[in-house]
Amino acid sequence: xxxxxxPVPSTVSGDFEPRIVAFLCNWCSYAGADLAGxxxxxxPPSIRVVRVPCSxxxxxxxxxxxLQQGADGVLVSGCHPGDCHYLTGNYVARRRFAVLHxxxxxxxxxxxxxxxxxxxxxxxxxxxxxxxxxTERVRALGPSNRLADARLxxxxxxxx
Amino acid sequence: MPRPTAVEQQLRxxxxxxxxxxxxxGVLGFRAGTLPGTCVPFLATEPGDxxxxxxxxxxxxxxxxWLPRLRHRGRIAVVARGPDSRSIVNLVxxxxxxxxxxxxxGVADPDDTQxxxxxVVFDEFLGERAPDSPPDDYADIREFEALPPAERxxxxxxxxxxxIRCYACRQVCPNCYxxxxxxxxxxPAWVGRTPDPSDNVLFHMVRAIHMAxxxxxxxxxxxxxxxxxxxxxxxxxVSLIVRDRFxxxxxxxxxxxxxxxxxxxxxxxxxxx
Numbered sequence: 001x002x003x004x005x006x007p008v009p010s011t012v013s014g015d016f017e018p019r020i021v022a023f024l025c026n027w028c029s030y031a032g033a034d035l036a037g038x039x040x041x042x043x044p045p046s047i048r049v050v051r052v053p054c055s056x057x058x059x060x061x062x063x064x065x066x067l068q069q070g071a072d073g074v075l076v077s078g079c080h081p082g083d084c085h086y087l088t089g090n091y092v093a094r095r096r097f098a099v100l101h102x103x104x105x106x107x108x109x110x111x112x113x114x115x116x117x118x119x120x121x122x123x124x125x126x127x128x129x130x131x132x133x134x135t136e137r138v139r140a141l142g143p144s145n146r147l148a149d150a151r152l153x154x155x156x157x158x159x160x
Numbered sequence: 161m162p163r164p165t166a167v168e169q170q171l172r173x174x175x176x177x178x179x180x181x182x183x184x185x186g187v188l189g190f191r192a193g194t195l196p197g198t199c200v201p202f203l204a205t206e207p208g209d210x211x212x213x214x215x216x217x218x219x220x221x222x223x224x225x226w227l228p229r230l231r232h233r234g235r236i237a238v239v240a241r242g243p244d245s246r247s248i249v250n251l252v253x254x255x256x257x258x259x260x261x262x263x264x265x266g267v268a269d270p271d272d273t274q275x276x277x278x279x280v281v282f283d284e285f286l287g288e289r290a291p292d293s294p295p296d297d298y299a300d301i302r303e304f305e306a307l308p309p310a311e312r313x314x315x316x317x318x319x320x321x322x323x324i325r326c327y328a329c330r331q332v333c334p335n336c337y338x339x340x341x342x343x344x345x346x347x348p349a350w351v352g353r354t355p356d357p358s359d360n361v362l363f364h365m366v367r368a369i370h371m372a373x374x375x376x377x378x379x380x381x382x383x384x385x386x387x388x389x390x391x392x393x394x395x396x397x398v399s400l401i402v403r404d405r406f407x408x409x410x411x412x413x414x415x416x417x418x419x420x421x422x423x424x425x426x427x428x429x430x431x432x433x
Contacts, residue, residue: 060369061342061350068362081425091423094432095406099372099420101431102401103365106305108313117433130433146313149358 018072018138022047022131023058027085028120029077035124043128044135047075054078056089060100063114067147073113073138077130080118090118109146112137167267167287168215171239174265174286176210178237184263185234188226190219201226203236215239217270220383222376224248224334228256235261241269242290243378245279246411247334250374253418256337275377280412298400304393319389320364321357329381329391330367335374342366368394373402373419376411 024030030051036043048071052058055078063074076097084090097116104114115134119127164172175187191202191212199219203226204210223238224247230236240248245266251257266282268290277290304312327343330336343351343363351366352359375395382391402408405428408419 061366064362064365065350068358081429088423091425091427092421094427094429095420095423096369096372098405098427098429098431099369099398099401102405103368103398105309106312106397107316107361107365108309108311110309115433116431133433146317147358147361149352149356151356151358 016139016142018046018135018143019070020047020073020075020131020134020138021066021071022049022075022077023052023055023062024049025055025057025078025085025090026051026053028079028083028118029055029127031121032077032119032123032127035121036127037124039124041124041128043131046135046138047131054084054086054089055093056084056086058093060096063100064147067109067113067144068149070144070148070152072141072144073115073134075115075117075130075134077117077119077127080120083120107146110141112141113144165215168213170286171215171265171267172210172213174284175204175213175237176207178263179204179207179210183235184237186230187213187237187239187265188223188230189213189239190215190221190223193218203230203233213239215267215270219270220380221332222247222334222378222380224251224257225332225336225380227251227262227334228337231257231261235263237263237265240264240266240279240282241271242274242276242278242280243269243376243380245281246276246376247378249280249411249414250376250418251334251337252414274379276412281414298396300393301397301400316394317357317361320360322387323355323360323364323389324387325353325355325360325363326386328384328386332380332384334376334378334380335371364391364394368398371395372398373406373408374410375399 024033033049055076058076063076066074078090078093079085081090105111117130119130178184178187185205187204189202189204190199192214193200197218199214199216201221201223202212204213223244227238228251245264248257248264252259264282266279266285267287269277275293275296277293330341351363375398377396377399379392385391402419406419408416
């Protein structure tokens with residue numbers, strides 16, 4: 001996972017442009033992103049999308065691993081409650097994300113580093129709005145440094 | 161050898177009886193360790209083994225952790241204090257242990273710092289019941305949470321950076337029975353093998369998440385840690401999250417589903433946009 005992520009820190013080019021990994025469920029949020037695209041709705045090019053079958057497929061580990069491997073933020077988005085293609089996947093996911101959310105706060109990880117949202121296939125504008133909001137929040141926080149693997153940053157610095 | 165206590169005498173007599181009558185293949189309890197002040201898990205399989213059984217405050221392990229690997233041994237009697245019994249409840253729910261192949265000998269936990277000292281389930285009870293502990297207010301966790309986030313991060317990073325990744329915490333945990341742990345998987349290698357701080361934090365955070373709704377706060381992991389990382393602060397935070405959000409206290413209700421395999425359509429979602 002994330003093996004081909006460019007390890008160069010996002011601050012190298014001067015202005016900080018956050019790198020955000022977005023886990024989007026196939027049935028709602030991914031389609032919502034698609035709708036935003038075909039509707040030509042503008043949003044920051046900060047997200048790297050990983051399409052997953054359901055928000056219930058997103059192990060909290062993936063989120064932490066993304067942060068460790070150099071993502072400045074993570075967005076997880078799925079179907080609205082009650083709309084899950086698999087009926088209850090997002091409800092079960094919601095409990096897992098609640099535990100992760102509270103645990104991240106306990107560890108002193110900035111709130112806003114990891115965001116969760118529900119976006120339906122019909123909500124192209126809402127998807128763009130979520131990405132704008134998440135990008136601004138992560139931009140304001142600056143590069144992620146708490147969970148990030150310092151060895152990757154050092155390697156990138158050595159490589160210039 | 162110290163004189164056996166009244167409960168130990170009862171326990172030895174009962175274990176001897178169960179083994180003589182061949183009602184069980186073994187009695188899982190504790191015996192004295194090779195160092196003074198230590199106890200180790202012990203499976204008594206012959207009537208003559210019964211007198212080696214001990215029960216005291218040095219019995220740090222959670223005996224439920226040994227039950228999944230004893231499944232092929234037939235019917236097993238297990239000495240269960242509060243935490244052991246709560247873990248047995250969880251393991252039965254997770255289909256790791258068959259309840260009707262266990263004979264649970266309930267005893268009060270000699271450790272009076274345990275939040276639940278009396279067993280939740282048992283087939284017979286030996287000795288006196290312990291007085292009920294006051295409800296846990298998680299004062300230690302709330303005190304830690306009152307620190308600014310940067311200080312919390314630094315404190316936890318400092319502690320977890322000392323981890324040598326021996327996985328003793330995992331080996332003694334009754335919740336950790338996966339044939340291949342996520343830290344041992346090599347294709348893909350989810351977590352780096354090195355004791356680098358970032359790998360250590362990743363391991364301990366994911367371990368904590370795997371404990372959610374399952375940890376009974378027996379403290380075996382913290383006692384097993386060779387360098388004394390205070391793991392209970394993380395485990396107890398997870399317990400507090402699960403109690404506050406889902407109203408669940410792990411292992412206390414044999415009929416309730418595990419909180420992270422269930423859901424309520426009205427679960428709070430203030431953190432989701």
